[in-house]
Amino acid sequence: xxxxxxxxxxxxxxxxxxxxxxxxxxxxxxxxxxxxxxxxxxxxxxxxxxxxxxxxxxxxxxxxxxxxxxxxxxxxxxxxxxxxxxxxxxxxxxxxxxxxxxxxxxxxxxxxxxxxxxxxxxxxxxxxxxxxxxxxxxxxxxxxxxxxxxxxxxxxxxxxxxxxxxxxxxxxxxxxxxxxxxxxxxxxxxxxxxxxxxxxxxxxxxxxxxxxxxxxxxxxxxxxxxxxxxxxxxxxxxxxxxxxxxxxxxxxxxxxxxxxxxxxxxxxxxxxxxxxxxxxxxxxxxxxxxxxxxxxxxxxxxxxxxxxxxxxxxxxxxxxxxxxxxxxxxxxxxxxxxxxxxxxxxxxxxxxxxxxxxxxxxxxxxxxxxxxxxxxxxxxxxxxxxxxxxxxxxxx
Ligand code: OVM
Numbered sequence: 001x002x003x004x005x006x007x008x009x010x011x012x013x014x015x016x017x018x019x020x021x022x023x024x025x026x027x028x029x030x031x032x033x034x035x036x037x038x039x040x041x042x043x044x045x046x047x048x049x050x051x052x053x054x055x056x057x058x059x060x061x062x063x064x065x066x067x068x069x070x071x072x073x074x075x076x077x078x079x080x081x082x083x084x085x086x087x088x089x090x091x092x093x094x095x096x097x098x099x100x101x102x103x104x105x106x107x108x109x110x111x112x113x114x115x116x117x118x119x120x121x122x123x124x125x126x127x128x129x130x131x132x133x134x135x136x137x138x139x140x141x142x143x144x145x146x147x148x149x150x151x152x153x154x155x156x157x158x159x160x161x162x163x164x165x166x167x168x169x170x171x172x173x174x175x176x177x178x179x180x181x182x183x184x185x186x187x188x189x190x191x192x193x194x195x196x197x198x199x200x201x202x203x204x205x206x207x208x209x210x211x212x213x214x215x216x217x218x219x220x221x222x223x224x225x226x227x228x229x230x231x232x233x234x235x236x237x238x239x240x241x242x243x244x245x246x247x248x249x250x251x252x253x254x255x256x257x258x259x260x261x262x263x264x265x266x267x268x269x270x271x272x273x274x275x276x277x278x279x280x281x282x283x284x285x286x287x288x289x290x291x292x293x294x295x296x297x298x299x300x301x302x303x304x305x306x307x308x309x310x311x312x313x314x315x316x317x318x319x320x321x322x323x324x325x326x327x328x329x330x331x332x333x334x335x336x337x338x339x340x341x342x343x344x345x346x347x348x349x350x351x352x353x354x355x356x357x358x359x360x361x362x363x364x365x366x367x368x369x370x371x372x373x374x375x376x377x378x379x380x381x382x383x384x385x386x387x388x389x390x391x392x393x394x395x396x
Contacts, residue, residue, distance in 0.1 A: 002296055003029040006036040010282065010305065011171045016377045019281065020322075023310035031294035032304075038067060038172065040284075040303040041293075044310035046317035046334065048294035052285055052306055053338040059285035059304060061341060062086040066170030066284055066380075069303060076169050076181065077188070081222060082229045083341070090340065096212045097226055097344050100205050106347045109148055113355045116144050121359035125393040129370035132387040137243035141352060145234050148348075149227075150204020151194050158190045163236030164378060170283070171379025191231055195224035206230065234345055238352050240279035240376075240383030241270070245357060248273050248324050250367045250389055255326045256360075260394075263361035269326035270353030274335035276324050278309035281382050283337065308334045309382060365394025 008022060009015055015022050026033055026044035035042050043049050052059040062085055064070040070079060079085070081093040120140055124130060138160065146156050161184065168180035193199055197220060200206035206227045213223035249256040249269075259265050282305055289300045298304065312333045313321040336343035343349065360367065371388035 002041070003033045004036055005029060005033055008035055009037055010035070010042070010307075011174055011176070011379050013377055016379075016382075017375055019309065019382070020313070023307060023313065026307065027310060027314055030296065032296035032298065035305070038303075040067065040305055041296075041298050042305035042307065043293065044307040044314070045294070046311040046314040048296075049306045049308065049311040049334055050338050052293055052304060053334065053341070055291075056086060056285075056340050058288055058291040060086050060288050061090070061285065063286035063303075064284065067172050067303060067305070068169075069286060069301075071286075071301070078225070080229050080232070081225050082344070083233070087340070092216055092218075093226060094340070094344060096209060096216050096218065096223075097229065099212050100208045101345055101348060103347065105205070106351055109144075109348070109351060110355075112147070113144050113351050114358070116140065117352075117355035117359040118362070121356065121391070122363050125363040125391040127390055127392050129388055129390050132246050132389040133239075133243050133373075133384055134386070136356075137239050137246060137384075137387070140242060140356060141235050141238040144352065145238065145348070148204065149206045149230055149234070150201030151206065151231070152199065152201075155190050155194075158187045159231055159235045160239070161187045162191045163232055164376075164381070166232045167236065167280075167378050167380035169379070174379070176377060176379050191228065192224075194231065195227040196220075197223070200227070230345075233343075234348070236381060236383075237279050237343075238349050240381055241274060241349060241353060242356055243384045243387055244277040244279060244382070245270060245273040245353060246367065246389060247373060247384060247387055248277060249357075249360070250369045250387075252324050253366065255324055256367050258326055259357060260361050260365070263358050265326050266357035266361060267350060267354045268328075268330065269357055270350060271330040271333070272324065272326050272328060273353070275312040275318070275330040275333035277382060278312055278333070278335040279381055279383055280335065280337075281309040282307055282380055306334075308337070360391070363393060364391045366390075366392040368392060 031048045032043045165180040168176045197210040209226050210223045259269050285304050287302045336346045368390040370390045373387040374385040376383050376385040
């Protein structure tokens, strides 16, 4: 009944460098497949991925959302109260964090996020080659997110290394995992310190987490853990969302022409990037009991790998899925997950994407590749290490 794939390794360098041929193989093998190499189930189709995310009682998060089963193995860091939790504990934690990331909070951030994007893009629209990762995709979230949360300026670059490590640790203990955690002591120490109330700017989102968490009855240590979720999930995800957006637009000049002609497409274009090149490629769930997923029986206590990125290109869900099309309706993709664990910061991510793409449309006539980008390999994230581009200036 279940297709067994003995050799597929979704965490090998070859797979991570170009996952799309393997995604197709996985999708076409069945709604749910068995990856013998790791003894796990997996799904690369949109409908079953969405269905598993929609059923947190049968597909839980408290056993970890990476390949490691927290019921059998010691987690590498204390589990997240948000990501690696189930109701009812998850519900309380989510309420605290969601309150800080409300629509009203996003409206208050819009002006600063828009101005920062405009200033940065205008400065980079000089027509000479530059590294759009180092000078744009990395710089922008690190600045606007850290300012909003209230993280001190000194040492912010630790956040990049920290997130990269967190996302590598959702995979198996391969070279990426081991290299990420090796020598990371000082970075972990720095992040843990910044999560404490006394190190966060009063009035910032980190301080607001502490205030709301205290009101919900969380201890100061648990409140700090909720800030840790912010710092884990808030920077590298948007860094690679923006990097992937720039690379998509550089490779598809016809699509950039559409965006340039109508900057109102910025929000939809960013959404299409998340469908087409999802920064977060995968998450796991663990079955709490025997359960059928899209007609395939899975036993209890099993790890299930959900290919969010592959679901974004499932031809059962999307027409011409391998076409990057900024005019399509890409909402409904599962790049932000789905259900009770859907990205709690997605409004902020979308605000960042919209701000940067709008600024490009305003200041840049053409986005041109200026050399081959270097890919970053990560057990969970899909993104670039370097991205040589030219932003050819043009009037608004
Ligand atoms: C957390 C966390 C860490 C990484 C990712 C994430 C995408 C959450 O610590 O809660 O969500």
